[in-house]
Amino acid sequence: MSKNEVWVYIEQNEGKIADVSLELLGKATQLADKLKVKVGAVLLGSQIKNLCKTVFSYGADTVYINEDANLKYYTTLPYARVVVDLVKKYQPQIVLYGATTTGRDLAPRITSELKTGLTADCTNLQIGDYSAKDKEYKDILYQIRPAFGGNIIATIVCPDHKPQMATVREGVMKMNEPDSKRTGDIIEHKAEISKDLLITEIVKRFQQEKTVNLKAANIIVSGGIGVGSKDNFDLIIKLAHTIGAEVGASRAAVDAGFVSKDHQVGQTGTTVRPKLYIAIGISGSVQHMAGMSESSRIIAINTDPRAPIFQIAHYGIVGDLNEVLPKFIEVYKSLKK
């Protein structure tokens, strides 16, 4: 164990590690290589030691583990207490969190107590130098994220405070190939969890596996606000079923109630890299495009020829979806025969 490590907060839920945490271990490995330091993982829960193996295999050098029956389920105050404790003791220079409901609840609470900075929903993280008016900083974390409705990309730094902290959405970073032979140090910590931290009681919990798997889909047919109505959105679903695709949506379409949030692609939804992405009635906010621009092929269907989506599309069809999609389905079916 040493100071200045790059840490990842490992989110586990009933013994299952969140994908985003493993993805962050991949990014942390790159950052730590550049900084010539080690990767630390913070693991909290009750009877979770068996998870260390997985955490090592995805890139951690050290696991800081705090087991406590009071940490069986996530609640803000005891979890924040333990992480703050660990950060103060071992002084990492960077701590990364998944931008899940848990990460977004926990990370700001911790930053406030540590009086350091936090950048939400980063789409990229890099190491570089930073010069302020009268000072030069070496090897600072560049926290890159879209801002102002996605119309700009901002590079945020936190030069004078440690640790530098950021949250990242699921799917944005790539996992390392797991190496089951990798091992590392396990450091057991036992933070004092006083009664006054145990004031949130979980009465009921309901969770199910995601029914929509956008990340694993080869083809995604996605609808935006331009689809116009929930009824019209059925056409998107029909096309997706016809060609064996998953259904995606822009945030505007989700907000309009056309389809559930599980389908949302973009900076605040899921980041996807399918072989084919068909964007229908999506004008192309930068936040949406940040979540799908790495698709191998993009077809944009839109009535507005000036829609920004056409600028990243490989194929553009200007037209109304009610006209284009039935034709598309018909032609596809006849070619399949």
Next chain:
Amino acid sequence: MEYKMIVLVKQVPDTKNITGQAMKEDGTVNRAALPAIFNPEDLNALEEALKIKDKFGGKISIISMGPPAAAQVLRESLFRGADEVILLSDRKFAGADTLATSYALAMAIKKIKDYDIVLCGRQAIDGDTAQVGPQTAEKLNVNQITCVDKIVELKNKEIKVERSIEGGYEIVKTKLPVLLTITGEANFPRPFSAKKVLKYKYAVTPSEMSSYDEEYLKTTEIDQSNVIIKLWDHSEVGAKEEQIGLAGSPTKVKQIESVVLEAGEFKNIDNTKPGLEELIKELMNEHILG
């Protein structure tokens, strides 16, 4: 029992559904193209507070940190039923990141002192960070429950809420005081009350009042009794200068780039059957479409 509530609200540029027009040719943000609105989830937070007040009675104080123009969201809060509205405004707050913002807000809340529940929207649409709620709770040393979709029960000093978690929800119970961040799922905010619009349409801050020309005032019904929006600056709430604004912000903006869209190879496909056939055949040949 009656509940004393504080709702944190923000005026934001309407960044929803905007496209290229929001940027000027030189790559800077065209603020004029973005109307300023009441942050949507803050309206949901206000609505939850109003529902509690309707049921149990109590008092709702609103705090908004922002430039003088943010007085508008405070007027709108009065139109909906808020009892006390405060504009936390000071040039020295400029450039604040979420940490410096939460510090200033927490200082304002401490000045109000007596409260049972602090409510705010889960996140603001201009930054989508969802950080100010939890950070404010920490500064106040009170518990937080984020992503609240529903207040299930409020009984004496105990509250039970339903909150979103990954792929589901949980119902949690805690003691007051607490800070809740409310999602858009929680409710449909009520419209303005016509009676309250009539009562508060000329509600102003002291600085708005003093900016009026005396001759102009003679032609209106505005007088000192309309100075309903309190104006607090950093010294009023006892905030330390080194902890507010740019100075109090650990994060700095290193660089801003307007988004440059990659122009790759692009094929315009005719919106005709032969056009689509050519496209689909090409994708099938490349095994992209099965």
